[in-house]
Amino acid sequence: MAVRHILCTQCDLPLDVDETAKSVNCRHCNTRVITEAMVVAEYVAVRRFATANRMRITKKGIVYAAVRADALEVEGVLQGDVVSLSSIRIAKSAQVKGSLRGASLSLEPGATFVGDVAIGPEQVPRAEPTVDGALAREAAAREAAGR
């Protein structure tokens, strides 16, 4: 079972999930956390739009929401505050308004962006293995070595 280390999109606490899982319930805050990659090619207006995986807003995508993702690519329209644990890529066709927080930012020439920015590795929490998960893996490794 391949395991992915993620952070709960609600409480930011670490979770270990199966790589194929589409969603999990956070064991810390009991919120349902979407863990599948998202491709948004439609109009979405919600308060909060989150995934513990990659999110891509295509040219046809229009999103009015606070967005949270592991990595974000915007080619369409996005209005709302963004948190991305790794990169934020704003393509030349994108129009973005809101605050951005992420580890790195790439704005293609031609992209329009207005808002506050907090970019840098220290601006976002890092997803690291949970203690339980690390112990379980160590035990599995010891067992495999002992065979």
Added chain:
Amino acid sequence: MADSISTKPEEFTTVIGPDAQFKGELTFQGAVRVDGQFEGSIQTSGKVFVSKGGKLKAEVKSGSVALEGQVDGNLTADDRVELRATAQLRGDVRAAKLLVVEGASFVGRCEVGPNLGAPGAPATRPADGVARPAAPPVAAARH
């Protein structure tokens, strides 16, 4: 990297050396390279380059800006602002193009888009023109 600001030493007519500290207003036509410390304001139609050891506490208005060092202040560039891997910027950016390389740190407000960096550019923000939903936002099925 053809699509980036060239920072070859011979291109800079003005250089603030690594052991230099400068306070004041700098207005000129060419390119400046800051290896030391600068406090005040810089105005040029050329480029401004703050190298890895450079520290800038200034209001900068220029053609383009490339950063590898620390900057505390607002940047306005007609063309391009580049934050390279070691750059640390605290301040606002207004430019036509912005590049933030992984590892760079940037905290501030940002206005980027075609025509935004040009002097006398309209104060209206293009993103304000983003088509608003005709109907009041409806909660989508996804959450």
